[in-house]
Amino acid sequence: MEQMYKRQPGARPLLRGIGSQASADGAGVRIQRVPGFDSPDFSPFLMLDEIRSERADDYIAGFPPHPHRGIETLTYMLNGEFEHQDHLGNRGSVSSGGAQWMRAGRGIIHSEMPGQAPGGMHGFQLWINMAAANKMDDPTWRDIQSAEIPELALDGGESVSEGSLIRLIAGTWHIGGEERNAPLTDAAAEAAVADIRLAAGAEVLLPLPAAHSVLVYVYAGALVTERGTIPRGNMLLYGAGEALQLRAQAPTEGEGAGLLCLHGLPLREPVAHYGPFVMNSREEIEQALRDYNNGTLTD
Structure with missing residues (x-):
């Protein structure tokens, strides 16, 4: 049975999902x-x-x-x-x-x-x-x-053993009204990464920078969204807003949800990609290939 979902004011809308x-x-x-x-x-x-x-x-x-x-x-x-x-x-x-x-x-x-x-x-x-x-x-x-890696309770409990939790891997996050820094804060484009584990039926609202892109990968259980229940193996892309609303499936439907949550500042620059190289133009990709073949890539 599909679970009812209501997006809270200020929460980002789900734009689309991409299957792995x-x-x-x-x-x-x-x-x-x-x-x-x-x-x-x-x-x-x-x-x-x-x-x-x-x-x-x-x-x-x-x-x-x-x-x-x-x-x-x-x-x-x-x-x-x-x-x-x-x-x-x-x-x-x-x-x-x-x-x-x-x-x-x-x-x-x-x-x-x-x-x-x-x-x-x-x-x-x-x-x-x-x-x-x-x-x-x-x-x-x-x-x-x-x-x-800091591991914090997300559901108001005093310890992570009581329910939902977040592990702060990279970037800056606002948890429980406080700004918290992960061990890695100098990743490109203000990139932030966290591992979120929601107990079955749990719902959280995370404030995130309005200027950032927000993506969530479901790696365990399922996430209830305005577009239905999304099982593991899917990446979700969110639209504009001030917060991210996350809700795990109900206990009657199975386990909660394991999520990799990402946010960062969009670069809005051309992307040229070939194998292990990512530059801004085809000419730069060709130069990277020449440098690698000539043994000068790391010079």
Whole structure:
């Protein structure tokens, strides 16, 4: 039975949903991908990949060394482990609940290799666009371990064990009337990322910057919206407003909802994309390819 939904004053309308697509990347890693390179509503975000499997053969080959230019990536793990290595000599790993952030800037060559853990692997990689003025900045990278990520109650309880919660991974958020910063605050285009887990039937209203784009990926359970109940595996794009209204399906319908919530400042610049490179023109893409083939991408 379809659940009734009423949008609160100031809440953003749901514009549309995009279903994830089965794909493969790296050395054959099986993923579910939501591409947004050609969608202004997606900006400053470009793409979200979800890795979810209990079979090591689906992901263990990982992502051997490969280049990037013009983007940032944010990897977030719900279960499992990933190790990063790059040409700058950086090396580090994060496991369940942790995140890795990388700014490719003018060029980086890195690998991302998974480890095996009980329960398999479940995680995400988000591509964030960089403004034209910053695409040739110096590359950098950092780990964010699970213990560094604030975990806050969303339903008025004194502890996260009482119900709905939010984990602040990147950016600035307003929770319970207070401004709260995530560990990562220098992502491109004011990009903010949070993991929200709603108890069955719970509803929250999150204030978000009116100038920002807002996207929500349903990774568990289902979300009740004005366009019906949306199951996991879908990205939702929202319109203008001052807040984001989120409501999980009722207890009689199943579990609550696990959500990856994104907001950021739209760049409103041309996007040229080819493989691991995202620039503003075809000429810049061709230059990136020449630089990589000539061994000067990272110079």
